Amino acid sequence: DIQMTQSPSSLSASLGDRVIISCRTSQTVTTNLHWYQQKPGKAPKLLIYRASTLPNGVPSRFSGSGSGTDFTLTISSLQPEDFATYYCHQSHSLPLTFGGGTKVDLK
Amino acid sequence: EVQLVESGGDRVQPGGSLRLACAVSGFTFSDYWMHWVRQDPGKGLVWVARINNDGSSSSYADSVKGRFTISRDNAENILYLQMNSLRVEDTAVYYCVRASDNWGQGTLVTVSS
Numbered sequence: 001d002i003q004m005t006q007s008p009s010s011l012s013a014s015l016g017d018r019v020i021i022s023c024r025t026s027q028t029v030t031t032n033l034h035w036y037q038q039k040p041g042k043a044p045k046l047l048i049y050r051a052s053t054l055p056n057g058v059p060s061r062f063s064g065s066g067s068g069t070d071f072t073l074t075i076s077s078l079q080p081e082d083f084a085t086y087y088c089h090q091s092h093s094l095p096l097t098f099g100g101g102t103k104v105d106l107k
Numbered sequence: 108e109v110q111l112v113e114s115g116g117d118r119v120q121p122g123g124s125l126r127l128a129c130a131v132s133g134f135t136f137s138d139y140w141m142h143w144v145r146q147d148p149g150k151g152l153v154w155v156a157r158i159n160n161d162g163s164s165s166s167y168a169d170s171v172k173g174r175f176t177i178s179r180d181n182a183e184n185i186l187y188l189q190m191n192s193l194r195v196e197d198t199a200v201y202y203c204v205r206a207s208d209n210w211g212q213g214t215l216v217t218v219s220s
Contacts, residue, residue, distance in 0.1 A: 034207050043202055043210040044152065055208070087152055091207045094166050096142065096154035 002026050002090050006099030012107040019075040021102045023088035028068045032092035035064055035073045038101075039084045047086070048073060078104070109133040109209045113201065116214030123193050123218070129186040129203030129211055137161065137181040139206055143188045145199035146213070155201070156188065171197075193218045 003026035013019050023033065031051040036044035046055050048064035051071055061076040075082055083106060088099040115127040127143070143155040156177040158165045165177050176189040186203050193216075200213040 043212050045210070046208050049208060089152070089207060094154075094157070095168050096144075096157070096207075098152040098154070100151050 001095055002029060002093060002097050004088055004090060004097050004099040006088055006102055008102060009100060010103040010105070012105055013078050014107045015078055015080065017078045019078055019082075019104060021073045021086055021088075023066075023071045023073070023099050025069045025071075025090055029090040029092035031067050032090055033064075033066065033071050034089045034091065035062075036087045036089060037082075037084045038087065044087060075104075109205065111203050111205060111209060111211035113203055113211045113214040116201065116216045118217040118219060119193055120220050121193060121195055121218055124189070124191045125193065125216060127188040127190065127201055127203075127214060127216070129188075131184045131186065131203075131205070134205070136179075136184040141177075141179060141186045141206075142204040143177060143186075144202045144204050144210075145197075145216075146202070147199045153199075158186070190216070195219065 005024045007022045033051045035048040037047050038044045047058055047062050051066055052064045063074045065072050085101045085103045087101050110132045111129055113129045119125055140159050142157045144152055145155050146152050156167045158177045158179055162179045174192045178187045195218050198218050200215050202213045203211045
């Protein structure tokens with residue numbers, strides 16, 4: 001199984017801050033790495049797919065980078081609606097696996 | 108608009124069974140692999156099962172293998188998860204997921220005596 005190590009597990013930030021979340025996989029997933037945002041009581045929402053592609057409707061302050069085993073999600077300027085938990089996810093091989101999540105809250 | 112709507116979640120005793128359903132619309136269901144993913148209350152996401160686009164192939168997490176069965180009806184645009192021999196640790200919100208992009212709202216399964 002591909003292990004996913006996401007860091008940090010939580011962070012406190014202020015509005016307008018640049019936020020970077022890391023995800024490392026135990027073996028290569030090429031670019032089959034995706035990022036989700038989840039708010040309490042809601043389903044995860046796709047933010048980035050294939051490591052760096054934004055789906056339609058996702059604000060451009062979100063960006064993703066990386067390939068192989070090391071990936072990052074960057075929020076360039078944190079907005080009030082961005083306080084949530086973020087998960088990375090690999091679809092390279094079964095079993096599909098997820099990172100443990102990064103909770104972003106207000107400093 | 109892509110929509111996935113799960114149903115069938117309930118409270119059941121250990122050893123019991125449930126069948127979850129996910130009705131989809133807004134896309135050609137038979138073009139996509141589908142997954143079930145679960146989330147323990149307040150915890151992370153765990154993949155449960157997947158099925159290919161025509162239903163001829165499926166895979167399962169070790170924790171549910173032999174107890175759960177994923178299936179689909181491409182004529183009715185519905186994905187299913189038959190859950191047998193349920194355990195307390197199967198308690199979770201169950202999501203149906205299209206490929207890795209669209210998620211339903213989830214349905215809660217509680218296994219408790």
